[in-house]
Amino acid sequence: GAGVSQTPSNKVTEKGKYVELRCDPISGHTALYWYRQSLGQGPEFLIYFQGTGAADDSGLPNDRFFAVRPEGSVSTLKIQRTERGDSAVYLCASSRFTSSSTDTQYFGPGTRLTVL
Amino acid sequence: AQSVTQLGSHVSVSEGALVLLRCNYSSSVPPYLFWYVQYPNQGLQLLLKYTTGATLVKGINGFEAEFKKSETSFHLTKPSAHMSDAAEYFCAVSEAAGNKLTFGGGTRVLVKP
Numbered sequence: 001g002a003g004v005s006q007t008p009s010n011k012v013t014e015k016g017k018y019v020e021l022r023c024d025p026i027s028g029h030t031a032l033y034w035y036r037q038s039l040g041q042g043p044e045f046l047i048y049f050q051g052t053g054a055a056d057d058s059g060l061p062n063d064r065f066f067a068v069r070p071e072g073s074v075s076t077l078k079i080q081r082t083e084r085g086d087s088a089v090y091l092c093a094s095s096r097f098t099s100s101s102t103d104t105q106y107f108g109p110g111t112r113l114t115v116l
Numbered sequence: 117a118q119s120v121t122q123l124g125s126h127v128s129v130s131e132g133a134l135v136l137l138r139c140n141y142s143s144s145v146p147p148y149l150f151w152y153v154q155y156p157n158q159g160l161q162l163l164l165k166y167t168t169g170a171t172l173v174k175g176i177n178g179f180e181a182e183f184k185k186s187e188t189s190f191h192l193t194k195p196s197a198h199m200s201d202a203a204e205y206f207c208a209v210s211e212a213a214g215n216k217l218t219f220g221g222g223t224r225v226l227v228k229p
Contacts, residue, residue, distance in 0.1 A: 004159070033216065042120075042206050042219030043160070056216060091160070105217060107152075107160040 002026070004108035006092050012114045013082055021077040021111045025094030032075050033105060034067055035091040043091055049075060050097060082115045089113070118143045118209050120220035128226045135194040137223050139181075139207030142188060149190040150208040150217065151181055160206065166190065177201070202227045 005024040013019050025032050031050055035043035045059040049069045057067075064082075069075040079086055089112050093105040123138040141147060151163040164175025171183040177200075181192045190207060204224045208217040 035217075035219075040125075040221075042122075042208075042221050043217070045216040045218065048216055059216070093160075104162055104165065106162075109157075109159040 004092055004094050004106055006090075006108040006111050008111060009109065010112045010114075012116065014116050015082060015084060017082050017115075019079050019082055019113065021079075021090050021113070023075045023077070023092030023094075023108060025073065025075070025092070026106055029094035029096055029106075030072070031095045031097035031103075031105075032069060033093040033095075034075070034077050035093065037089045037091055037110070039088070046077070046090075079113075082113075084115050087113055087115045118147070118211060118218040120207050120209050120218055122205075122207055122220035122223050124223055125221060126224045126226065128228060129197045130228050131199055132196050135179075135192075135197045135201060135225065137192040137205050137207075137225070139190045139192065139220060140188055141190065141207070141209045143209055143211055145211050148210040148212070148215075149181075149183060150210070151175065151179070151190075151192050152206045152208060152219075154204045154206065154222075156203075163192070163205075197225075197227050199227050199229065201225060 007022045033048045034046040037043040047057040047067050052072045064080045067077045089110040091110045093107045095105045119142045121140045149166040152160040164173045166173045166183045174180045179194045204222045206222045207220040
């Protein structure tokens with residue numbers, strides 16, 4: 001079946017603008033994760049949803065970042081007043097979250113955000 | 117808090133030679149451990165994972181990793197490198213099933229003909 005999809009694949013914006021990044025998880029996956037990967041680094045956790053609610057948002061760097069998942073499927077990561085330091089690849093992952101130890105996160109291709 | 121250290125940001129191997137990528141972790145509880153691979157312009161793909169049971173884990177593309185609790189390590193190996201193994205490899209740890217992943221900084225593998 002289809003994997004995790006993310007749109008847009010690339011986004012260029014100007015400092016101070018607002019951006020939205022979209023993630024479509026694998027059908028039937030109840031858990032959804034956002035990570036951020038800066039150049040030359042490993043991904044860093046931002047937020048994780050179980051269904052419609054944010055189960056853990058401890059990785060969001062500040063209150064300019066916000067994410068929603070209103071119907072428990074598609075999620076949108078929203079960044080207000082973008083700064084040059086927000087430039088990174090934003091990765092989305094989904095999993096079935098059966099609480100089984102075999103649960104695996106499947107990653108999308110990412111959205112490359114460039115803030116000029 | 118969890119953390120992951122990958123020794124060596126770049127590794128160069130000859131085609132047919134052993135690939136060894138090192139990963140050490142810290143975790144306050146028994147960890148779940150993962151290796152992901154990232155090919156250029158592609159998403160992260162799971163190579164293998166350790167959750168419970170046998171400490172030697174076999175994954176896709178001939179890779180395997182061994183969980184050594186006493187050394188807090190989860191090194192990745194492949195006996196014979198192939199040109200298609202050129203990619204970036206990430207080790208990750210999670211403290212519970214379905215929980216967030218903490219990644220290492222990654223190791224980029226270059227395979228020389």
